[in-house]
Amino acid sequence: MPLSKMCKQGDGGIGDYLFPKPSLFLRRHISLTACVVTVGILIGGCGSLPKESAEAESKGAGRSANAVTPVDVAIARTELLRQQPEYTGTTTPYRVVSVRSQAEGRVLSLNVDVGDAVKTGQAIGQLDDAILLTGLKQAEAELAALKSEVARATTQISNARTEVERLRLELVQSQADSRRQQELLSAGAIAQQAAERSQTEARTATQALRAATERVRTEQQAVAAAQGRVLAQQALVTEAKERRSYAKLISPIPGVVTEKITEPGNLLQPGNEVVKIGDFSRIKVVVQVSELELSNIQVGQSVEVSLDAFANQKYTGRVTRISPTADATARLIPVEVVIANSDGKIGSGLLARVNFQGATQQRVVVPQTAIQADKNSQESRSGTIFVVSNTESNPKVTAKTVTLGEKADSKVEILSGLAVGESYVVRSGKPLKDGETVRMSVLSEKTQSSSQVNYSTTSTVGV
Known part of the structure; x- marks a missing residue:
């Protein structure tokens, strides 16, 4: 109710309640006094709020000071610090032989067509030998x-x-x-x-x-x-x-007929092409490699090859030849990779993706946010990482000194000090101390075999 109504007599206000039916002057005086008292009570009540709020805040701060620090936890595993670039090429038979006529004559018959498999010494056609x-x-x-x-x-x-x-x-x-x-x-x-x-x-x-x-x-x-x-x-x-x-056309290699150039009835001269036969027992892929990656590639090295035609399957190839000549403009070097194809599943002309990651040694890699740099090390070759133990019931952190390797893409290699499969702190809500009890965030990885965990970057817990 508004203060003016509360102090007004005759309207059921507080003045009528305290002094019923006084004189006019007295009634006004009493009403004014009652209004002043009421306002004082209200102001006094409002003045007590900051004190209660401060006490509440102090209690909340005390509870916050005793709270367990939340942390994001990950599991150490080996991976490549830098992902090797992927090079594309086209599959071709390991070798292609062109069967040509060695004598002049009319083609009497051709016993094969495109896609037919042939063996060494198999007769594939006949010329007129009169x-x-x-x-x-x-x-x-x-x-x-x-x-x-x-x-x-x-x-x-x-x-x-x-x-x-x-x-x-x-x-x-x-x-x-x-x-x-x-x-x-x-x-x-x-x-x-x-x-x-x-x-x-x-x-x-x-x-x-x-x-x-x-x-x-x-x-x-x-x-x-x-x-x-x-x-x-x-x-x-x-x-x-x-x-x-020469009138009898013979296959010189085992393989598959990839192209048929002539037909029966045509007159052939010496050197005219008849069919092409591809050896698909092995598949060859030639990729153009940057000169910056050439130092990591050598003949005989195993590589990983994937084909878009068989997306769910990986193939292991081997580097068989590195060209001694690079493109003078693009600075690219042709590298030949050979894949085994004993089942004949891989054909010619397929898009192949070659990854030379086998040339780089895999090490334990962690985000740089997990490392506290050693101030005494000028070259920053060592640091501190907090390892989490008892991740299921009462997780605590232990500070460990690790030797750092190369850094790239906000990640750093751990040369020593952190074993594969150990749980470590990626991020924390505040600076940690050795032996401190922590609380694992919902984004933390659970302890399990490192081969079953795929690390993904976690979001920052309250900083």
């Missing part, structure tokens, strides 16, 4: 003629040797007759003319034997020449057979 067969027959006929010539020359050698033997016997007989004639001439039994005739016959037999021997040598040389021609012709026959074999 002309090649004719050439082979001619070469074989010439070879037969040369072999006959050799046989004929060999027979002549045999005859010549027989003649040499006959002349040798005649020479022996002539020489014997000549000696007897000389003895008879010495005894005077025959005329000198008869003795001289026997000597002449002996000399003639000697000349005949010499000529026959020379003829044998000549025939032997003829046989050797004929045999040389036979060998040359045999080579021509072999070549003709080889050329005829």
Whole structure:
């Protein structure tokens, strides 16, 4: 009720209650006095509020001072301080062979099509070999003629040797007759003319034997020449057979037909392409790597490869070749990675993502907010981290000194002092002390196997 109404007489105010029916002057005086007293009471009551509020605040502050400090807790695990960049490339067969015609001829048949699997030595097509067969027959006929010539020359050698033997016997007989004639001439039994005739016959037999021997040598040389021609012709026959074999198209490697260039009925010239065969037992991916990452890559290194076509599967590849030449403009180096593909599941032309993270050693990594830097260390290579024990019932913190490694992206490597799986404080509501009891926030990680926990950055608890 307004103060003016409370002090007004006749309207049921406080004046009527205290002094019923006084005189006019007295009533006004009493009403004024009552109003002053009422206002004083109200002002006195309002003046007591700050004191009660201060006492309440003091009690609340005391309760706050005795409250347990809330903290965000995480579990130590190993990870990469810097995520390695991911490079993209395209899958290709480990090798691609182009089957080409080695002879001129019309295509009679092709036994394979795109996507067909072939084996080494498998016949995949046939060319018309009529002309090649004719050439082979001619070469074989010439070879037969040369072999006959050799046989004929060999027979002549045999005859010549027989003649040499006959002349040798005649020479022996002539020489014997000549000696007897000389003895008879010495005894005077025959005329000198008869003795001289026997000597002449002996000399003639000697000349005949010499000529026959020379003829044998000549025939032997003829046989050797004929045999040389036979060998040359045999080579021509072999070549003709080889050329005829070109009419049959053979797969040189095991693989899959990736492209079919010609069709039956087409005339091919030597060198014309017929089909392409890809070896998909292994898959090759070539990626362009930055020169800044080249020092972390080496031949033989294992890498992780993922394919968009098989999003839920990871493949392990191996670096097989690093190009010695970089792009002069982009400073990128081609690196070849090979993936095993024994089941033939991976095809050509798929988008591949290559990660070389295997080259970087994984260490325990924590947020920098969890580290209290050591003021005595000028290089800040050490710091303090609070480890939480008894995380289930009565969690307390223990200060541990850790050795720091590299820093990046608000994280720091722990070289020593913090083991994998230990719970540590990421953030706290106020500075902590060794042995202090804390309260884990709802965002804290629970103690469990580090392989089952995926760390995520927690929000800041009341600072």
